[in-house]
Amino acid sequence: MxxxxxxxxxxxxxxxxxxxxxxxxxxxxxxxxxxxxxxxxxxxxxxxxxxxxxxxxxxxGRGRPLDPSVAWAALWMASGERPDWVDQRTRTRLRSWLRQRTPESVATACRRRADVHDVRVLPAYREAVLSHDGVAASGLTAASDVGADVVAWGEHVAVAYCSRGVLDELTDRYGINGRGVPNLSLRVPRAEAAAIVARRTMPAAVVAVDLLEDDDVRTRRAGADLLDRCLRENLG
Incomplete structure (x- = not known):
C-alpha cells in the first residue's frame, strides 16, 4: 500500500x-x-x-536509450536548432532517425538525458530560483512560451534545467531540499551543460518531452501534439 x-x-x-x-x-x-x-x-x-x-x-517503450549528448542533439534538431556539439555525420543520421519516430518513441529514447531532482523550496523563493542565471525553464513552466496547448493551474511542479554547479549554488542560497511535497523539478543534463542551459527557456522539443513525461493525461497529450508539430515543421 x-x-x-x-x-x-x-x-x-x-x-x-x-x-x-x-x-x-x-x-x-x-x-x-x-x-x-x-x-x-x-x-x-x-x-x-x-x-x-x-x-x-x-x-x-522499446529500444535502447540514446547516449545523453546524442539525445540532446536530437531534441535540438527537432526544435529546428543546430547542435554544434555533434558532427555532421551524426546530425545526418539523427535527421533520418527523427523522421521515422513518433513523439512517444522520441521521448522514450531521450529518457537518460538528465538527472532529475524533485525538490522543494519555500514558495516565496521559487520565482527567484527560476529566474536565476543558468536556469532554463521547461515543461509546464515554459509551455506557453513555445505554444503548447496546455495551461498550468495552481502551484504546479516547476520544471527547469541547470548545471550541477548551479544546482549546488541554488541549494545553498535558497535552502532547496527533498523534504515535503516537491514544487521544483531541477534537471541536470548528462552531457556538457553549458550549451544546453545557456538560455531562459528550453527549445520546444525539450519542453514537449518534459510534458510527455508528466503524470497528467491532458499534459501528456499536449506534449505529444507539440512534439509532433516540431517533427513535422522542422524535419518534414
Whole structure:
C-alpha cells in the first residue's frame, strides 16, 4: 500500500520493486543514479510514487536509450536548432532517425538525458530560483512560451534545467531540499551543460518531452501534439 510522507505518496523499496517488476537492489540502484526520486526515514528508503509511475511508462517503450549528448542533439534538431556539439555525420543520421519516430518513441529514447531532482523550496523563493542565471525553464513552466496547448493551474511542479554547479549554488542560497511535497523539478543534463542551459527557456522539443513525461493525461497529450508539430515543421 502507498504511504504518505509530508503530503506526498511514497513507496518502500519492496513496493516500488513490485510495481516495476524488478528487484529491490535495482530500485536502490535507480535511486542512486537519480532515475527515481527518494527520501530517507532513518534507514528506510521511501521512493516517490510519481517517479515510479514515470519510470513504468518509460519502461513500456522499446529500444535502447540514446547516449545523453546524442539525445540532446536530437531534441535540438527537432526544435529546428543546430547542435554544434555533434558532427555532421551524426546530425545526418539523427535527421533520418527523427523522421521515422513518433513523439512517444522520441521521448522514450531521450529518457537518460538528465538527472532529475524533485525538490522543494519555500514558495516565496521559487520565482527567484527560476529566474536565476543558468536556469532554463521547461515543461509546464515554459509551455506557453513555445505554444503548447496546455495551461498550468495552481502551484504546479516547476520544471527547469541547470548545471550541477548551479544546482549546488541554488541549494545553498535558497535552502532547496527533498523534504515535503516537491514544487521544483531541477534537471541536470548528462552531457556538457553549458550549451544546453545557456538560455531562459528550453527549445520546444525539450519542453514537449518534459510534458510527455508528466503524470497528467491532458499534459501528456499536449506534449505529444507539440512534439509532433516540431517533427513535422522542422524535419518534414
Amino acid at each position: 502507498l504511504s504518505r510522507r509530508g503530503g506526498e505518496c511514497v513507496l518502500t523499496t519492496d513496493q516500488a520493486a513490485s510495481y516495476l517488476d524488478v528487484s529491490s537492489a535495482e530500485i536502490r540502484r535507480l535511486v542512486r543514479n537519480g532515475a527515481l526520486t527518494a527520501t530517507s526515514a532513518g534507514r528506510t528508503i521511501l521512493v516517490d510514487e510519481a517517479s515510479v509511475r514515470r519510470r513504468a511508462r518509460l519502461a513500456a
